[in-house]
Amino acid sequence: MSSLTINTLQGCGAEVSGVDLRQVTENEFEQIQQAFSEHGLLIFLGQELSELDHIHFAEKWGKINVNRFFTAHENHPQIAMVTKEPEQDVNIGGGWHTDHSYDFEPALGSILVAKELPATGGDTWFCNMYKAYDGLSDGLKQTLLGLRAVHSARHVFGSAGADYDKATSGRIGNSDAADVLADPVHPVVVKHPLSGKLSLYVNSAFTLRFEGWTAEESAPLLAYLYEQAPREENVTKFKWQPGSVAFWDNRATWHYALNDYQGQRREMHRITIEGCALG
Numbered sequence: 055m056s057s058l059t060i061n062t063l064q065g066c067g068a069e070v071s072g073v074d075l076r077q078v079t080e081n082e083f084e085q086i087q088q089a090f091s092e093h094g095l096l097i098f099l100g101q102e103l104s105e106l107d108h109i110h111f112a113e114k115w116g117k118i119n120v121n122r123f124f125t126a127h128e129n130h131p132q133i134a135m136v137t138k139e140p141e142q143d144v145n146i147g148g149g150w151h152t153d154h155s156y157d158f159e160p161a162l163g164s165i166l167v168a169k170e171l172p173a174t175g176g177d178t179w180f181c182n183m184y185k186a187y188d189g190l191s192d193g194l195k196q197t198l199l200g201l202r203a204v205h206s207a208r209h210v211f212g213s214a215g216a217d218y219d220k221a222t223s224g225r226i227g228n229s230d231a232a233d234v235l236a237d238p239v240h241p242v243v244v245k246h247p248l249s250g251k252l253s254l255y256v257n258s259a260f261t262l263r264f265e266g267w268t269a270e271e272s273a274p275l276l277a278y279l280y281e282q283a284p285r286e287e288n289v290t291k292f293k294w295q296p297g298s299v300a301f302w303d304n305r306a307t308w309h310y311a312l313n314d315y316q317g318q319r320r321e322m323h324r325i326t327i328e329g330c331a332l333g
């Protein structure tokens with residue numbers, strides 16, 4: 055009999071306890087799947103995942119997306135290194151965003167495992183994009199339901215984002231891969247492929263503009279959405295501990311890695327799982 059327990063967190067996500075991710079039973083996996091679909095973010099504490107355990111757990115969810123832009127783990131290319139060295143100024147993911155919206159089939163989500171944590175700081179904040187959508191007025195919801203948005207990675211990972219590349223000491227960025235990417239268009243409000251719920255799907259890192267609108271015309275409405283979404287009641291501020299694992303759904307959440315531990319080292323291992331086209 056499984057002792058798996060799911061506790062809803064106030065802003066975003068749920069904490070799952072009573073399960074060892076190295077040996078998940080079929081019944082436990084079904085409960086985790088259900089919770090993932092409902093909450094969009096699952097936090098597991100006190101896990102002891104090796105690199106291979108991490109890969110095996112990720113493979114239960116779908117095909118692993120080998121990251122084109124991040125440094126890969128030296129023995130396991132499926133694992134992207136999310137590292138900030140003491141002398142680096144800029145971290146990976148230091149602003150609200152959702153990963154891979156620049157892909158035609160955006161990744162389902164990522165499983166992030168804490169490997170080395172700073173003594174203080176280095177939290178990750180998560181925002182519930184179902185609640186972000188639900189909190190808007192009926193009028194604005196109607197407008198957004200009729201819109202699609204253009205996304206891109208070229209300004210971040212391509213040669214146009216060279217400053218970013220340099221700022222992270224070359225640990226992120228791959229201009230050759232990024233410069234040739236075509237820009238996909240996704241609905242601004244997506245019907246989530248697992249839950250069927252409506253989720254706001256724009257983000258300040260990768261969304262360029264609304265389809266058929268100029269960037270200048272799009273900017274005020276996008277800015278309003280970026281201000282409204284991460285309201286206190288939609289956000290969970292997660293403090294990592296050794297053994298913590300976070301599994302987020304890119305189609306239902308944003309995340310933000312705080313960069314407040316200058317001079318200390320932080321190393322996280324991230325595996326991203328392939329997703330599907332969004333409608």
Ligand code: SIN
Nearest residue numbers: 136146147178311322
């Ligand atoms: C990211 O994947 O954006 C980084 C998350 C983190 O380091 O907490």
